Amino acid sequence: MGHSAAVWDYRAATEVIKDWNGTDKVVLRNPQGASARVSLRGGQVTSWRNEQGEELLFTSSKAIFKPPKAVRGGIPICFPQFGNCGSLEQHGFARNKIWTIEENPPPLNPNDSHGKSFIDLLLKPSEEDLKCWPHSFEFRLRVSLAADGSLTLISRVRNVNGKAFRFSFAYHTYLSVSDISEVRIEGLETLDYLDNLCHKQRFTEQGDAITFESEVDRAYLSTPNVVAVLDHERKRTYVIRKEGLPDVVVWNPWEKKSKSMVDFGDDEYKQMLCVDGAAIEKPVTLKPGEEWTGRLELSVVPSTFCSEHFDLKSGGF
Ligand code: TA6
Numbered sequence: 001m002g003h004s005a006a007v008w009d010y011r012a013a014t015e016v017i018k019d020w021n022g023t024d025k026v027v028l029r030n031p032q033g034a035s036a037r038v039s040l041r042g043g044q045v046t047s048w049r050n051e052q053g054e055e056l057l058f059t060s061s062k063a064i065f066k067p068p069k070a071v072r073g074g075i076p077i078c079f080p081q082f083g084n085c086g087s088l089e090q091h092g093f094a095r096n097k098i099w100t101i102e103e104n105p106p107p108l109n110p111n112d113s114h115g116k117s118f119i120d121l122l123l124k125p126s127e128e129d130l131k132c133w134p135h136s137f138e139f140r141l142r143v144s145l146a147a148d149g150s151l152t153l154i155s156r157v158r159n160v161n162g163k164a165f166r167f168s169f170a171y172h173t174y175l176s177v178s179d180i181s182e183v184r185i186e187g188l189e190t191l192d193y194l195d196n197l198c199h200k201q202r203f204t205e206q207g208d209a210i211t212f213e214s215e216v217d218r219a220y221l222s223t224p225n226v227v228a229v230l231d232h233e234r235k236r237t238y239v240i241r242k243e244g245l246p247d248v249v250v251w252n253p254w255e256k257k258s259k260s261m262v263d264f265g266d267d268e269y270k271q272m273l274c275v276d277g278a279a280i281e282k283p284v285t286l287k288p289g290e291e292w293t294g295r296l297e298l299s300v301v302p303s304t305f306c307s308e309h310f311d312l313k314s315g316g317f
Pocket of ligand 1: 070196
């Protein structure tokens with residue numbers, strides 16, 4: 001009789017620790033050795049490592065881990081406002097709030113838990129928040145790590161208010177790359193974008209894949225649900241799948257802007273690229289009792305595998 005494979009206890013693979021400044025942080029692990037870390041400060045994923053222990057997300061060596069400054073790296077959550085397009089602080093307040101762990105959230109699709117290590121976080125507005133954004137909401141965030149090492153973030157925003165409200169949103173994803181000049185993005189060709197370096201003027205992306213040789217700060221509109229970021233030097237491709245997030249923000253501060261940011265190293269722009277699943281152009285409107293879901297799945301495949309087998313249009317292998 002064959003030996004039964006030891007069953008991996010996913011609950012045990014979810015551990016809550018305190019980080020160096022006393023903030024609770026959740027560590028997720030999978031049987032193959034991959035891991036992810038989620039800080040309760042901002043519900044921010046601060047680390048995502050593959051089976052070899054290699055860090056897949058960028059965090060600046062100059063990142064400031066003291067509130068109110070948001071941590072420069074990982075995946076900050078921009079809510080209820082993206083950027084400075086509104087009356088709130090840049091990128092909203094959610095990334096600066098302490099979230100709580102929710103033991104029994106309303107159920108998700110069983111596939112979102114089966115064979116995954118996961119944690120459920122909850123954010124509700126404080127009295128202070130309601131003064132600057134007078135809308136009662138419940139923001140549920142599930143972060144999960146699958147057996148294949150892929151990382152999924154599922155945001156559910158419920159309007160528990162008496163009247164409708166609108167918000168914009170982004171998963172501000174700092175990808176770690178080998179050399180920005182060796183990176184290309186596939187899936188955004190020929191799409192319109194709002195250029196944040198040109199007063200949000202609207203342009204249409206020319207040619208084929210996007211490459212980088214200067215500062216880029218754009219919101220691509222009505223994008224496909226799958227985008228690929230190819231890092232040639234590392235022979236690695238980030239596959240970004242998303243739902244409920246029609247836009248994609250692409251940001252690299254390049255040299256000059258890097259020097260102007262206190263929490264960013266002068267040359268660090270060479271090792272990072274932000275590619276954010278977002279809902280910006282058409283803010284999400286929720287009537288009382290309604291709920292919005294924004295889903296982001298990040299996976300990594302060897303570039304060779306990707307170009308031979310991956311069809312962006314179908315989003316499948
Ligand atoms: O995502 C692009 C962007 O809005 C840029 O304009 C840049 O400001 C970046 O976000 C970082 O914002 P932060 O508030 O984290 O400094």
